[in-house]
Amino acid sequence: MSQHELNARNLLCPIPVIRTQNKISELSAGDQLVVYCTDPGTLHDIPAWCRVHGHTLVSAEEQSDEIVITIEVNDT
Amino acid sequence: MLATKVIQEQGVHVEGINFYTGFCVEGHTHAIRKKDKEKQKKNSSLWVAEQLGIKLHIIDISEEYKDIVLNPKHGYGQNLNPCLDCKIDMVARAWQWCQDNDFDFVITGEVIGQRPKSQRKATMPIIARESQVEDRLVRPLCAQHLPETYPEREGWVKREELYDFSGRSRKPQFALAEKLGIDEWSQPAGGCCFLTDASYSKKLQDLWDARGERRYEVDDIMLLKVGRHIRPAKNFKLIVSREEGENNFMRGYRSQFTYLYPTSHGGPLTLIDGSPTDEDLELAARIVARFSQGRNADKVTLEVVREHNQPAQVVQVVPMPADDIPEEWYIH
Ligand code: SF4
Numbered sequence: 063m064s065q066h067e068l069n070a071r072n073l074l075c076p077i078p079v080i081r082t083q084n085k086i087s088e089l090s091a092g093d094q095l096v097v098y099c100t101d102p103g104t105l106h107d108i109p110a111w112c113r114v115h116g117h118t119l120v121s122a123e124e125q126s127d128e129i130v131i132t133i134e135v136n137d138t
Numbered sequence: 139m140l141a142t143k144v145i146q147e148q149g150v151h152v153e154g155i156n157f158y159t160g161f162c163v164e165g166h167t168h169a170i171r172k173k174d175k176e177k178q179k180k181n182s183s184l185w186v187a188e189q190l191g192i193k194l195h196i197i198d199i200s201e202e203y204k205d206i207v208l209n210p211k212h213g214y215g216q217n218l219n220p221c222l223d224c225k226i227d228m229v230a231r232a233w234q235w236c237q238d239n240d241f242d243f244v245i246t247g248e249v250i251g252q253r254p255k256s257q258r259k260a261t262m263p264i265i266a267r268e269s270q271v272e273d274r275l276v277r278p279l280c281a282q283h284l285p286e287t288y289p290e291r292e293g294w295v296k297r298e299e300l301y302d303f304s305g306r307s308r309k310p311q312f313a314l315a316e317k318l319g320i321d322e323w324s325q326p327a328g329g330c331c332f333l334t335d336a337s338y339s340k341k342l343q344d345l346w347d348a349r350g351e352r353r354y355e356v357d358d359i360m361l362l363k364v365g366r367h368i369r370p371a372k373n374f375k376l377i378v379s380r381e382e383g384e385n386n387f388m389r390g391y392r393s394q395f396t397y398l399y400p401t402s403h404g405g406p407l408t409l410i411d412g413s414p415t416d417e418d419l420e421l422a423a424r425i426v427a428r429f430s431q432g433r434n435a436d437k438v439t440l441e442v443v444r445e446h447n448q449p450a451q452v453v454q455v456v457p458m459p460a461d462d463i464p465e466e467w468y469i470h
Contacts, residue, residue, distance in 0.1 A: 072390050074360075076158055076181055080198045103181070110184040114194050138193075 063092040071128060075103035079111050082133070086117065091137035094120065099129045108133070139186045140311055141247035143318050144278040146190065148295050152245070153193045155232050156183040159224075160200035160356050161207075161332040182330075189322070199231065200356050207333070208352050212264075217339035219331065221256035222264070229269035236274075243274040243289045249311075250280045250304040259283070279303045279311070332363060337470045341367055344469045348372055348412065357394065361409070364388065367469040368425060374412035375469070376422050378429055393446040398426055401452075402439035405430025420455065427457035 068085050070078035078099045085095060097108060105122055108131050112119045120132040142152050187194035206227050210220030225246075232244045250259050262284060266275045273288040281287070281300035290297045303310050315321075332338040341362045346352045348369065361377055364384045369375035379385040385407045395409040396419070408426045410419070419442055427438035438457055441450035 074387075076156075076162075076196050077198070079181065079184070080158060080196050083196060107181045107184055110181065110188055111194075111196075114184060114187045114192070 063090075064094075066093060066095045068095060068097045070097055070099045070104070072100055074101045075107050078104045079107045082108055082131075083111060083115075086115075086133070086135055089135045091135055093135045095133045095135065097131045097133070099131065100127065102129070104129055104131065139190065139247070139320065140314055140318070141245050141278040142190050142192065143320065144300065144314075145245055145276070145295060146192075147318070148299060150295060152190075153195065153241070154183065154187050154190075155235055156194055156196045157203075157228050157231065158196060158198045158200060159203045159331070160359050161203075163330050163332055189320070195235070197231070197235075199227075203227070204354065207354075215255045215334065217334055217336050218342055219333035219339075221253065222261055225256055225265050226268045229265055229271055229275060233269060233271040233274065242294065243276055243287070244271050245276045245278055247279060248277045250283055252304075252306055276300070332359075338362060341469050344369060344375075348375065357391070361388075361391065361411075365406075365409075366429075368463070368467050369469055370421055370425070370467050371418065374410055374414035374418050374422070376425060377409045377411060378426060379406040379408065392443070396442070396444050397446075398423055398440050398442040400427060400430040400432060400438050400440045402437070403427075403430045403432030403435065405432070405438075405440075420453065421458075423453050423455045424458040425463060427455050428460060428463065430457070433457050433460075 066085065066089060068081060070081050073081070078097065078101060082095070082097050089095060097104070099108070105124070109119045109122055112133055116138040117136050118134040120134050122129070122131045142154065146152055183196070184194055206220050206223050207218065210223040212220070212222040215221050229244060229246065236242065236244060248257050248262070250257060250262065262277070266272055269275070276287050276289055276295060277284060278300045280303050281290070281297060282302035283304060286297060289295045301314065342354070342359070344367070345354060345358060345362070364387055365377040365379050367375055367377055377388065379388050388407050388409055391409055395411060396414065397407060397409050398419070399405065399407045405426060406429050408422065410422055414422065423440045423442065426440060427433065430438055432438040435457065437454050439452060439454050441452055443450045
């Protein structure tokens with residue numbers, strides 16, 4: 063179980079979703095991934111991607127100029 | 139969406155694949171342009187996947203896709219859309235994905251006659267053959283007009299429960315959607331790909347003409363989606379932001395371009411693509427001033443930055459009267 067980070071700042075959807083998807087495919091169940099984004103679309107798309115793939119959305123929040131999304135990887 | 143549902147109803151496990159070509163409409167301009175923001179925030183393929191309860195794999199093919207756009211074996215549609223080559227390529231990739239992930243066949247939502255060029259009866263076997271998927275490609279919405287496929291012969295899907303739609307009318311599809319309990323619909327009748335857009339295609343063609351060669355980078359095609367594009371001469375063009383969302387997006391490109399913006403009045407960030415002379419930049423400044431709040435002022439002051447993070451050059455210009463900008467400079 064480990065914590066990972068992904069910088070998806072200045073990328074527009076769906077690229078942040080694709081990067082998240084690819085990163086998660088390298089992780090194991092129980093790992094957490096924190097994704098940093100700037101495209102407001104990610105607030106919808108990354109949680110939707112998590113629901114579709116059965117991963118847990120721990121939090122998704124806007125902090126000053128960026129969006130920080132934390133995901134817990136499940137065995138799907 | 140419908141094709142998937144039809145196959146799911148037969149008890150088959152389906153997963154979706156969405157290819158990102160760089161020309162996809164949603165996501166980008168909708169995220170960039172403020173006025174569109176409320177209209178389309180969500181990714182429609184993810185939304186569809188969620189409605190259907192299937193996994194969706196989004197695959198970035200923007201680099202490899204260049205070859206399809208630049209050299210389509212089967213040519214273009216009405217604009218720079220290489221639909222037939224594009225479909226062949228996507229089906230080929232989907233089939234490869236199936237083989238890598240232990241899936242048995244590919245389904246698509248094609249309907250014979252729905253699109254003039256790429257969805258004709260004659261093109262159906264071309265897609266199946268050239269993608270090498272052969273008879274492992276099922277088109278549930280028009281299967282009854284086509285030869286039996288391997289999954290049908292094997293009994294994995296029942297042919298009699300597939301459909302015989304054809305032509306441009308979408309009525310039968312709406313009726314089927316209703317029968318299947320789908321009330322919200324996310325099936326754009328075209329319009330999900332910038333290459334089918336006449337104005338976008340003109341900008342892409344202009345880019346190739348100005349560079350004297352047919353090539354592009356992914357950043358180029360992103361920037362064709364934003365701003366007013368104005369080309370006063372072959373060696374440079376202006377990309378003038380139209381609103382705050384575009385301004386913010388274009389700020390991310392300042393390190394790659396010469397850029398200018400008004401300081402005495404509110405006004406748009408403008409990127410200059412190409413290699414402008416000092417005289418060209420003065421002309422550019424007059425054009426930008428015309429789009430600023432100082433358009434009726436005697437003089438507008440602007441800062442011109444040749445290289446990001448280097449000192450700006452301050453210029454004062456008379457805004458160009460709107461009528462002095464020849465219509466043919468606008469690429470749209
Ligand atoms: S509209 Fe665009 S994405 Fe769709 S088939 Fe044509 S080229 Fe491909």
